[in-house]
């Protein structure tokens with residue numbers, strides 16, 4: 001049977017459409033896998049060739065024009081290879097520009113890109129890996145005291161009422177706070193859960209006025225550009241009711257500045273330790289820190305100094321595997337401290353109950 005010329009053309013077009021970037025990558029990965037299993041490859045190749053011959057044997061168009069089709073395909077392939085080479089160079093640039101991805105980020109399938117391929121590492125032998133925690137880590141009984149349901153209800157209510165009093169403060173008293181209090185607050189923050197118990201946080205506590213002044217200089221200079229040029233009209237308009245700007249007296253008024261860095265990875269006994277979910281872990285720790293500050297009768301501000309991370313990291317001598325996440329001034333509120341009269345959303349506005 002002879003396949004019509006138009007159908008053969010259609011098959012060629014389909015073939016090229018099918019070979020988009022992802023498919024080229026998939027095919028090359030597939031070929032690499034196959035090469036590691038030579039016998040399978042030979043079998044597969046023989047079967048493919050027989051199949052191709054039986055298909056194309058009945059297609060005079062393809063039979064006649066195969067050199068053009070092949071040339072077209074090779075041109076297509078070299079363009080793709082050229083493209084992916086540049087894409088991988090861009091990727092390297094991204095790493096240098098610190099868009100370093102941890103294994104959890106690599107493993108995550110984005111919402112609009114369903115991908116069931118496994119992380120390449122999974123194909124390696126299990127013996128190549130050693131856990132960061134001891135492999136014979138003991139599991140012990142939970143230290144837990146059960147309280148009555150009435151007490152649970154009372155405590156949850158009391159704690160909510162207490163936490164509801166927490167306010168973000170931008171006007172600090174210069175009154176000092178014992179370092180012991182700050183240490184206990186950070187100890188509390190250190191009880192946060194973290195990815196694979198990697199505890200990927202570094203808390204830098206600054207009390208020294210000279211360093212606080214330098215931090216303020218760096219932040220005010222950068223925030224002035226942020227507010228005037230980078231943040232945009234909508235953002236600065238949204239911030240107007242909160243009366244924030246690039247002048248940040250709290251950076252020298254508050255007795256303590258706590259700078260929280262996320263550690264992307266670390267080294268333990270010369271072995272690199274991956275810090276999974278490091279940003280989430282650090283944010284959980286920050287939540288506990290804020291709670292502990294409030295419980296200790298102090299106030300804080302969870303500030304995110306935009307574009308100041310590298311300069312502050314350098315000033316504070318932190319290594320390049322650490323990135324600044326938050327800066328919190330901590331202390332007592334100024335005597336005539338004002339806060340914006342904000343209302344919190346009602347529970348029903350941000351909760352969906354499926355009871």
Ligand code: IYR
Nearest residue numbers: 239244245246303304305306
């Ligand atoms: N980081 C700036 C701007 C800022 C941004 C947000 I979103 C705020 O809620 C508050 C301030 C600053 O600290 O002024």
